[in-house]
Amino acid sequence: MKASPATIGLGVxxxxxxxxxxYSFSVLAPEIAREFGWGQSFVFGVFSFGLLAGAVAAPILGRLVDRFGARLILCLGSVTASVALALFAVMQNAWQFAxxxxxAEFIALAVQYDAGFAALAQTHGREARAHITLVTLIAGFASTVYWPLLQWLLTWMDWRDVYLVLAAxxxxxxLPIHLALPRARLSEKPVSRVEEVSAEITLDGERRRRMVLMATxxxxxxxxxxxxxxxxLVLMRDLGYATAMATLAGSLIGPSQVTARLIEYARRNLFSPPLTAIIAAVAMALGLFMLAGALVQPTVTFAIAFAVFYGAGxxxxxxxxxxxxLHYFGVAGYGRTMGTLASTRIIASAIAPVSVIWLNETVGPHAAIAALAGMACIAVLATLALTRR
Structure with a gap:
């Protein structure tokens, strides 16, 4: 596949x-807390609630994407995101911050993967796989770009001015890139309300089973x-790893992600989407079992093996x-499908850090890692059940 300017632009x-x-929050939140004298727990607690707001937004956004097209939603998302970020620059108290x-987190899904993937599906149909892979390959460097960029900006200006830069x-x-995106193909036009109702009525048992397993x-x-x-970093420290080793393992996850995506992009026709899903789930589970091996002896081998397998997955x-x-349900109603799937995923993602930290502090790292490995196994089993014919 020849990389199209629109796909590269969407990756940007x-x-x-x-x-x-x-990614900006982890850098700017401490600066905000310091200026107002707030506790870190309050600031990051608000952010967690913001992530849950995304779970509410996801199904709504999905329906809007199907009805009006992803291009319009992405454009509106860019405008509203810039407004929200600019408002951070002028806030004066805790309730305004909240x-x-x-x-901002309610809006975020309109300018992140869910809306972006929908735009690619509406433009390229079932041939969108290579375009989706390329977008994730580019956007996978978001933290690599923004964490040092934000730290550098803070040496030149305060956090309020940084938020204005992010809004810009x-x-x-x-916004200009989103405006330049091609419109949805005529054969894959946005879904009308009548078509939505029809899709709900024809949600047969097999489709419902697949939705439940995929959501799980x-x-x-x-x-x-x-x-x-x-x-x-906290878990590896409590397992007995030195900070330097834990940091090294964490830093290897990114290159492993990129390597896996490069292989997927180059050999995308080698494996079907269901097989790719199985490989991803199994790789993450293997990585966590490698980390569990450190409960016996925290060796360098276990740490590196964890980073490689987990990062690839x-x-x-x-x-x-x-x-x-896209493989199982097609393009029609893709936005609504993505919104439904995203809702459960976002809820699980929002409660995960506090749950694992609580287990680590009250029971120990063995319980925290067991919970992570258990969830990874659930992902493997659900994926295997989904792909069973």
Whole structure:
């Protein structure tokens, strides 16, 4: 597949969407807390509630994508995201911070993968797999780009001005790219209300079974990804690893993700979407079993093996989120399907960090890792059941 400018552009806007509305929080939140004298628990607690707002937004957004087209939703998302980020720059108290954070996370899905994948599906139909892979390959560098960029900006300006820069990125870079995206193909036009009702009526037992299993697999995988991302350094420290070793393992996850996505992009016709989903789920589970091996002896081998297997599985999981619903359910109603699946995944992702940290503190790292491995196994079993003919 020849990489189209629209697909590359969408990869850039997804990078902006995740960088400005997700990864920015871990860098700017401490600055906000310090200025207002708030506790870190309050600031990150508000962010967790904001993520739950995304679970409410997902089904609504999905229906809007089907009815009006993903291109329009992406454009409106860029505008509203820029407004929300600009409001952070002028807020003055805790309730304003809470309201703006909830609004920003409610809007976020309109400029992140769910809307982006829908745009690709509406443009390329069932041939969107390669385009989805390329977008995740580009946007996978969001944290790599934005964390150092934000730290550098803070050496030149305060956090309020940084939020204005982030707002400008959405308005001046992402919005023009979204406006230039091709419209949905005529054969895959947005779904009308009559078609939505018809789709609901024809939701037969097999489709319902697949939806439940896919939602279960995505939610379990989302739980693992969210928890590992937030708690890995703490868990590895409590397992007996030095900070340097834990940091090295964490830093290897990113390159493993990119390598897996590159292989998927180059050899995308080698494996079907269901087989790719199985490989992703199994790789994540193997990684966590490697980490569990550190309960016996925290060796370098276990840490590196965990990073390689887990990183590869996580890298493929982002692709699977877009291509597996397309494979089983097609383009019609794709936005609504993605919204339904995203809702359960976001809820699981929001509760994962606090759940795993609570287990780690009250029972120990063995319980926390057992919970992660258990959720990874649920993802594997649900994926295997889904792909069974």
């Amino acid at each position: 806007t997804m990078t902006i969407g995740y960088g400005t509305l997700y 309201v703006i954070t909830l609004a 990125m959405n308005l001046l870079i992402a 697999a995505f939610a379990a995988g989302g739980f693992v990804v969210s928890a590992v991302g937030a708690t890995l 996580q890298g493929l999981t982002s692709i699977v989120r877009g291509v597996l619903p």
